[in-house]
Structure formats: structure tokens, C-alpha cells
Amino acid sequence: MQTTLQDIKLVDIPKIEDRRGNLSVIEKDCVPFDVKRVYYLYDVPSGAYRGGHSHKKLVQFLIALSGSFEVVLKDGKHVERVMLNRPDQGLLIPTGIWRELENFSSGAVCLVLASEVYDEEDYIRNFRTFKSTKRT
Ligand code: T46
DSSP states (O other): OOOOGGGOEEEEOOEEOOTTOOEEOOOTTTSSSOOOEEEEEOSOOTTOOEEEEEESSOOEEEEEEESOEEEEEEOSSOEEEEEEOOTTEEEEEOTTOEEEEEOOOTTOEEEEEESSOOOGGGEEOOHHHHHHHHHO
16 A cells, blocks of 8 residues: 555557557556456546546556546645556556546546456545545
């Protein structure tokens, strides 16, 4: 849980350029975990906000497949804002980092590769509780 913002990584996803369009591929060296779940956020209304939690065990890889959005990341001491707007780039968020997603453009699609299946018990949805886990 004692991860910091320095453990967050922006990863370039290999891109095969072609006159017919580009193709990007995610293979096992691209993400440092076995993918157990894939989900995506789409049709996000203007001004909507997603996230607002951290995870105890889950590691995730976020990609703006289409459009753009911003991810606000907090480790309990520092805050960083990352804009995702390229389908050939992913954001690796380790366990124990608070994330908020906002400023979705029209038509934005956020694809998420996750290291675990869905488990509500893995979430910390209260920021004060999150901060207390970073102190101990
Ligand atoms: C994260 C950000 C980027 C499921 O039943 N299965 C799932 O795999 C997920 C992700 C969610 N749900 C249910 C749980 C809630 O009833 O879908 C509902 C909305 O979930 P939540 O409010 O957690 O959605 P976001 O967009 O705020 O957060 C999600 C992920 O939960 C989270 O891990 O990092 O996307």
C-alpha cells in the first residue's frame, strides 16, 4: 500500500502504422500483470466524474481508446493530473493510489485492463480512510 506517485507509469503501447489505419497491440510485456478483467467507460456525460477511490490489491491499466479525459492521482502527499488522449498510450496505476477521472471529452472511451476480478471489498471509497492507510 505504500506506493507513491512515482510508481505510476505512462506506457507506450506498440503501434503498427498502416495506410489502412493504425493497429496497437497489448501483449504480456506491456502490462506487468495477468489481465483478469476488462471493462470500459463510455457515453460519459459532460461534467461527469468517475472514480474517487483507491484499491487494496487491484492494479489497472487505463487507455483512452477514443477522445480524452484526465486522471487525478493522489498518494496521500502529492497530487498529479494526467491527460490521456492517445490510444497507443496507457496509464499504469498500482495498488494504493487514489484516482479520480474527469473532463471526459464527447465520445471518450476509457478502456481498463484489471489485474483482478471485480470485488467491492477491494475498494477504499473514503478519502480519510485512504489517507490513514498511507500513514501506517
Ligand atoms: C476505477 C475506475 C477507472 C461492476 O459490477 N463490475 C466492475 O468490473 C466494475 C468496474 C464496476 N461494477 C459496478 C459497481 C458499481 O455498482 O458498476 C458500478 C459502477 O462502478 P464504480 O462506481 O466503481 O465506477 P467508476 O467509474 O467510478 O470506477 C471504475 C472502477 O470501479 C475503478 O476500479 O479505477 O473505473
